[in-house]
Amino acid sequence: MKLPFRGFNAILYKEFLVVLRDPLTLFFMFFPPLIEMIAFGYALDNDVKHMAMVVLNEDRTVESRQLIDRFVNTQTFRVVGEVQSVDEMAAAIRQGKAYIGLQIPPNFTRDLHAGRNAQVQVLIDGSSSTIASSALNTALGVSFRESVFRLLGETGRRELPVEVRPQILFNPAMRSPNFFVPGVIGVVLQIATTFATAMSLVRERERGTLEQLLVSPLSRWGLMLGKLVPYLCIGMVMASGLIAIMNWLFHVPIAGSLSALFAGIVVYIFCLLSLGLLVSTRAQNQIQALQMSMVFIMPSVFFSGFIFPRETMPWIFYAIGSLLPTTYFIELARAVILRGASLADFWQHLVILAGMGLALFALCALRFRKKIG
Amino acid sequence: MIACENLTKKFGHFTAVDHVSFTVSKGSIFGFLGPNGSGKSTVIRMLCGLLEPSQGRATIAGHDVARETERIKSLIGYMSQKFSLYDELTVHENLMFYGRLYGLSGAGLLQRRDELVALAHLEPYLHRRAALLSGGWRQRLAMACALVHKPSVLFLDEPTAGIDPVARRELWDLLFEFSSMGMTLFVTTHYMDEAERCSHVGYIHMSKLVVCGEPDDLKQLPVVNPPESKRLDVTCDHVTVGLQAIRQLPGVRTATVFGQSMHLLVDESVSEQSIRERLAGVGIHQADIRPIAPSLEDVFVALTNRNDGDGR
Ligand SMILES: Nc1ncnc2c1ncn2[C@@H]1O[C@H](COP(=O)(O)OP(=O)(O)O)[C@@H](O)[C@H]1O
Ligand SMILES: [Mg+2]
Numbered sequence: 001m002k003l004p005f006r007g008f009n010a011i012l013y014k015e016f017l018v019v020l021r022d023p024l025t026l027f028f029m030f031f032p033p034l035i036e037m038i039a040f041g042y043a044l045d046n047d048v049k050h051m052a053m054v055v056l057n058e059d060r061t062v063e064s065r066q067l068i069d070r071f072v073n074t075q076t077f078r079v080v081g082e083v084q085s086v087d088e089m090a091a092a093i094r095q096g097k098a099y100i101g102l103q104i105p106p107n108f109t110r111d112l113h114a115g116r117n118a119q120v121q122v123l124i125d126g127s128s129s130t131i132a133s134s135a136l137n138t139a140l141g142v143s144f145r146e147s148v149f150r151l152l153g154e155t156g157r158r159e160l161p162v163e164v165r166p167q168i169l170f171n172p173a174m175r176s177p178n179f180f181v182p183g184v185i186g187v188v189l190q191i192a193t194t195f196a197t198a199m200s201l202v203r204e205r206e207r208g209t210l211e212q213l214l215v216s217p218l219s220r221w222g223l224m225l226g227k228l229v230p231y232l233c234i235g236m237v238m239a240s241g242l243i244a245i246m247n248w249l250f251h252v253p254i255a256g257s258l259s260a261l262f263a264g265i266v267v268y269i270f271c272l273l274s275l276g277l278l279v280s281t282r283a284q285n286q287i288q289a290l291q292m293s294m295v296f297i298m299p300s301v302f303f304s305g306f307i308f309p310r311e312t313m314p315w316i317f318y319a320i321g322s323l324l325p326t327t328y329f330i331e332l333a334r335a336v337i338l339r340g341a342s343l344a345d346f347w348q349h350l351v352i353l354a355g356m357g358l359a360l361f362a363l364c365a366l367r368f369r370k371k372i373g
Numbered sequence: 374m375i376a377c378e379n380l381t382k383k384f385g386h387f388t389a390v391d392h393v394s395f396t397v398s399k400g401s402i403f404g405f406l407g408p409n410g411s412g413k414s415t416v417i418r419m420l421c422g423l424l425e426p427s428q429g430r431a432t433i434a435g436h437d438v439a440r441e442t443e444r445i446k447s448l449i450g451y452m453s454q455k456f457s458l459y460d461e462l463t464v465h466e467n468l469m470f471y472g473r474l475y476g477l478s479g480a481g482l483l484q485r486r487d488e489l490v491a492l493a494h495l496e497p498y499l500h501r502r503a504a505l506l507s508g509g510w511r512q513r514l515a516m517a518c519a520l521v522h523k524p525s526v527l528f529l530d531e532p533t534a535g536i537d538p539v540a541r542r543e544l545w546d547l548l549f550e551f552s553s554m555g556m557t558l559f560v561t562t563h564y565m566d567e568a569e570r571c572s573h574v575g576y577i578h579m580s581k582l583v584v585c586g587e588p589d590d591l592k593q594l595p596v597v598n599p600p601e602s603k604r605l606d607v608t609c610d611h612v613t614v615g616l617q618a619i620r621q622l623p624g625v626r627t628a629t630v631f632g633q634s635m636h637l638l639v640d641e642s643v644s645e646q647s648i649r650e651r652l653a654g655v656g657i658h659q660a661d662i663r664p665i666a667p668s669l670e671d672v673f674v675a676l677t678n679r680n681d682g683d684g685r
Contacts, residue, residue, distance in 0.1 A: 007476075009473055010473030011474075013470060013473060014470045017459075017461065017466060018462070208456075211451070211453045211457060212458075215422070215423065215446060215449065216446060216475060217476070372418065372424060
């Protein structure tokens with residue numbers, strides 16, 4: 001009678017000791033994800049706030065100063081200096097000292113009071129499209145409000161004829177960290193865990209210890225599970241750390257249940273580790289293992305909806321995204337963290353991830369040949 | 374105990390092991406010799422079920438190594454050519470790991486660990502990391518790990534490569550101890566003196582098994598002792614000078630230096646007197662000449678030369 005997981009406890013014992021004994025490997029498992037998390041989290045924060053603005057006020061009246069205050073009060077702009085000519089304003093933008101230039105011509109107040117079309121000019125640095133569009137929207141909004149309230153005053157009406165009252169659910173401040181950080185956790189976990197397991201079996205192959213394992217009665221399921229469980233534990237510790245950082249450093253609250261989130265994480269990491277093991281059953285050396293892992297990691301960064309919304313992708317990229325565990329994890333994580341979803345709402349994602357994980361795990365146990373060469 | 378029949382391994386177009394057949398009886402120490410790259414490790418790997426033979430078959434205790442791989446695992450112990458233990462683990466932990474791997478647990482595991490520690494005299498280093506052990510101790514540990522499940526056949530691939538002479542001798546003492554307990558040992562080596570200690574030897578050259586048998590029988594082979602010839606040991610000063618002179622002597626077939634002496638294979642007709650005269654000619658007046666039996670090295674040299682001759 002052959003036990004299906006024969007030797008599992010031995011591999012588990014050894015693997016825990018080896019991993020914990022090697023501070024360098026542990027360091028390289030934990031340190032890059034932390035840095036990546038912090039770097040990604042800040043770099044992807046494209047909330048546009050307090051953009052540098054230079055002002056050319058040729059009018060110098062109470063009204064013109066009020067207008068400048070209106071711009072500043074949106075929180076989108078801050079005044080970094082006054083300039084004396086249009087050339088000077090253009091130069092400030094060209095040199096990168098300011099993104100925005102606001103020019104109020106000398107006859108602004110006069111035109112306003114005379115009921116003529118009072119014009120101001122806004123120069124916008126278009127080299128960054130996010131910043132430019134945000135600046136443009138805000139500037140148009142300021143002028144529109146200003147015009148509407150003046151018209152209201154003239155007609156004697158108190159209220160707007162039509163008013164849309166938008167209410168933004170789940171991330172009311174529309175902060176981009178709330179959108180990105182759950183995705184960052186998904187990607188960062190993938191990088192760390194896939195590499196870790198992809199390396200572990202390959203290292204045994206290179207060191208010659210694999211031969212020793214193969215002449216023992218160890219079963220391949222026992223080997224695979226014994227390799228997987230310690231990294232699952234390490235992955236969970238890492239995930240907890242990342243979630244703590246998300247909460248405290250990026251101030252992203254967790255709206256849904258923590259247990260739902262962790263259920264998703266366990267299944268997701270199981271999936272990633274199986275993927276890593278699959279790589280390590282094929283790769284002959286560590287370089288190959290690295291390259292093969294990259295093949296899986298790169299699409300996860302681009303096609304999982306981590307940065308670019310999947311709905312707007314060409315169908316082929318959308319389809320690739322549908323095959324990646326990261327896609328399902330990010331959707332689940334965003335739902336739980338931002339929208340307060342429960343497992344009942346997202347059990348399909350959990351089932352898909354679990355299915356992928358089990359399939360990958362079975363595949364690597366079945367593809368692993370208990371021979372060398 | 375071990376039987377191979379036309380065992381062959383091809384890597385692509387290259388034949389690493391070419392129709393090798395031999396048997397090893399229970400309790401013997403089989404020394405498997407051959408230069409680097411001749412296919413020794415490949416044979417061992419096939420016998421352990423790690424490599425699929427391309428042709429031919431091999432059995433251990435009657436079980437086919439390719440088809441009943443799982444069955445033979447409990448019978449064999451294998452110590453590979455690379456030092457293949459876990460450097461991060463201590464001696465104790467390595468033993469515990471291999472014990473568990475072979476299904477031991479609890480008191481049985483601890484008892485087996487104690488037995489192995491005593492057998493390989495590992496007490497002083499029990500809690501030292503394997504990475505910090507010297508070559509000889511590492512090999513003892515590797516051997517102890519390979520013995521954890523009390524195998525009846527132990528394969529050792531170059532166990533003495535790169536370790537000091539004292540450790541080498543101690544390792545061989547251990548091997549004899551195992552052999553006396555009824556274990557069958559299959560050892561590859563480069564060292565001729567180790568081969569002389571084996572109960573049986575096989576010599577593999579360019580993927581082909583050249584010869585196989587008991588050392589004493591091999592030394593009686595006709596190729597090793599050509600008709601109308603004799604082997605002499607000549608001990609004298611300035612051996613290298615003497616060697617040049619002796620090689621000129623008619624009737625001398627081969628002459629090789631062995632430390633302070635030279636070994637000659639000469640025609641029956643060559644007299645001691647003629648050798649002394651030749652040596653005196655180059656200023657060597659003191660020489661001790663005596664007949665000797667062929668060594669295993671002589672056997673392998675003679676057989677390799679003959680086979681190369683056949684090949685051409
Ligand atoms: N997995 C392999 N793939 C290709 N060639 C191999 C492989 N293993 C061994 N060889 C070749 O087979 C030959 C015999 O190797 P090996 O059995 O290791 O020799 P030995 O142990 O006698 O030094 C060598 O030339 C080696 O390069
Ligand atoms: Mg070898």
